[in-house]
Amino acid sequence: MLLPELRRQVLEANLELVRRGLVLFTFGNASGISREKGLVVIKPSGVPYEKMKSADLVVTDLNGKIVEGKLRPSSDLPTHLILYKAFPGIGGVSHTHSEYATAWAQARRSIPCFGTTHADTFHGPVPVTAELKDPEISEDYEANTGHAIVRTFRDIDYAAIPGVLVANHAPFVWGPDAMTSAHNAAVLEFVARMAYFTLGINAQAGAIGRSLHDKHFLRKHGKDAYYGQPKEKK
Numbered sequence: 001m002l003l004p005e006l007r008r009q010v011l012e013a014n015l016e017l018v019r020r021g022l023v024l025f026t027f028g029n030a031s032g033i034s035r036e037k038g039l040v041v042i043k044p045s046g047v048p049y050e051k052m053k054s055a056d057l058v059v060t061d062l063n064g065k066i067v068e069g070k071l072r073p074s075s076d077l078p079t080h081l082i083l084y085k086a087f088p089g090i091g092g093v094s095h096t097h098s099e100y101a102t103a104w105a106q107a108r109r110s111i112p113c114f115g116t117t118h119a120d121t122f123h124g125p126v127p128v129t130a131e132l133k134d135p136e137i138s139e140d141y142e143a144n145t146g147h148a149i150v151r152t153f154r155d156i157d158y159a160a161i162p163g164v165l166v167a168n169h170a171p172f173v174w175g176p177d178a179m180t181s182a183h184n185a186a187v188l189e190f191v192a193r194m195a196y197f198t199l200g201i202n203a204q205a206g207a208i209g210r211s212l213h214d215k216h217f218l219r220k221h222g223k224d225a226y227y228g229q230p231k232e233k234k
């Protein structure tokens, strides 16, 4: 079997989405990539999580050709592939329809950064894509979803904002590996929920100030990071 360790990580990431309550039935999927081999491992389409084994995962190349696997890959595979091609620093992608993040996506509103919980992971508002046009929906819908995400990040650093809300759909979230993308999907849901409450308490609440925002993001990420233990990687 190809890529047994990556298969294990991707299975774990998919199960993590369920454990964190981010996925109802089969509404979600996680994948991971081996940059060295140019191969992607992704959840099979429509298989219940409780029955999923690492051998059920599907291995494809970056064009979506199945390299190993008897089952069909997740129908969102083309979106994942566009993200891997456009964002060379990512190693994993998670897609969920988690409740609060999806509510923001449906409202077509980016999530402002109201506090340090958000700033620790997302160095700015979590953006929302433009709506897809009718021809983008009727043809190559999943790939066009990926292109809409990439266009949204034209002037945004995908490493500093590891997630997006697809308009009228739901979040896509990424990270250096599959498990981190699932972790970031859980953080996104948490901050989406808190942002909703923040606006309920004070509809005029303003975004966090730049210095506090930078402080929280940069103490965890980048060359001057000092959060955690010295030898810890993340």
Ligand SMILES: [Zn+2]
Pocket: 095, 096, 097, 169, 170
């Ligand atoms: Zn979806």
